[in-house]
Each structure stands twice: as structure tokens, then as C-alpha cells.
Amino acid sequence: MQHFLAWSVWLGIGLLSAVVFGAGEAATELLRFDRTAVEGGDWWRLLTAHFVHLSSGHLLLNLAALALAAYVASPATPLRMQILAWGWLCFATGLGLYLFADDLYYYVGLSGALHGAMLIAIAPSPYYSLKVRITVVLVIVVKVLWEQSGFYDDMANAEMVGGRTEARSHLLGVIAGLIWIALSQSWKHYERRKSLEN
Secondary structure (H helix, E strand, C coil), rough: CHHHHHHHHHHHHHHHHHHHHHHCCCHHHHHEEEEHHHHHHCCCHHHHHHHHCCHHHHHHHHHHHHHHHHCCCCCCCHHHHHHHEEEEHHHHHHHHHHEEEEECCCCCHHHHHHHHHHHHHHHHCCCHHHHHHHHHHHHHHHHHHHHCCCCCCCCCCCHHHHHCHHHHHHHHHHHHHHHHHHHHHHHHHHHHHHHHHC
8 A cells, every 4th residue: 555655646647648648639639738828828738738648659658658767766755745746847847848949839748747757766766876876867868968969850759659759848857857856955955954953
């Protein structure tokens, strides 16, 4: 029961994504990132777009990545912090696309937030050495930087996922994840110092 609760947020995200996909085109149109709709006041799309997928292949790819991130995450992380982290990743990625990708009119998918979630999962994990954790973080950061270069083909997976890969969402997710890690580590350091002073 304890392990189920520890991963309930991850399971909930996967289930929500599957339910939204099963709801069909109407749900996609209502929940996807749509710049015109956001400008008209549909701000919830900055969050909900991450749970919409282009195809079953797109959904399965993101569910596999979600399972991997959940696997490396520490089950000791409080549920409240998991929910806050996911809320931050989805909102920051969605808002970042709105503010910094003004040529982007539609967006769906969990991969942007997932890049940040993998960082948040691995960075404090007690199951891996510091060397392994730093290596994984560096690999993710280098991958995302490569995706921003002219060498990356954003249409390479188009047939499998049903559309172009929006690599800027990966970059924004990584930035959001690094901000979360920096702030949470700073807060932990502050709490440690405060406890030593008392």
C-alpha cells in the first residue's frame, strides 16, 4: 500500500493521459495548447495540453518515459511535493511555449514536462551514486541542447508519434526541472542551517 501511494501521482498522470486519449478528438480540441484559445482566456490549456497525445504511439512513448522516471524516483518524496513538482513542470513548460515560441499555435504531449520530471526524479535519488546522477543529468541536458541545433531532425519520429517533435518543450521542461532542483536544494540547505542554529 505504501509503494502504491508513493507512485500514485505518476500512475495518475499515466491514467489521465490514457483517459484523455480515449476520449477522442473532442477532448483533444478542448485541452490542447491552442494559442488563439489561450489568448481568449483558456489558460487551463497551459496545463492540460501535456495530457493530450497525437497518436497511440505518441502516448505509449510518453508512458514508457513516465514509467522510467517513476522507477528512478525516490518513493520517500512526499505526495504534496510530487504534485507541486508536476504542476510546476506543466505550467512552466506551457507558459514558456506561450511566451517564447510565438510561432507555435498548437502543442500536445507530456515529453516537455517529462524531461524536467526525469531530472527531478534522478537528482536527489538515494538509489544511485553521485557520479551516476550527474551523468544522467548531463546526458539529458546535452540531448536537449543538441535538439536545439541544426543537426536535429524534428520530423524523425513523425510517423511514429503522428506529428513533429516540439523540441523547445524539452528545453523548457529541462529549465523548469533545473529551477525546481535548485530551489528545493536551497530550501533543504536553509532548513539544515536553521536546525543547526537552534
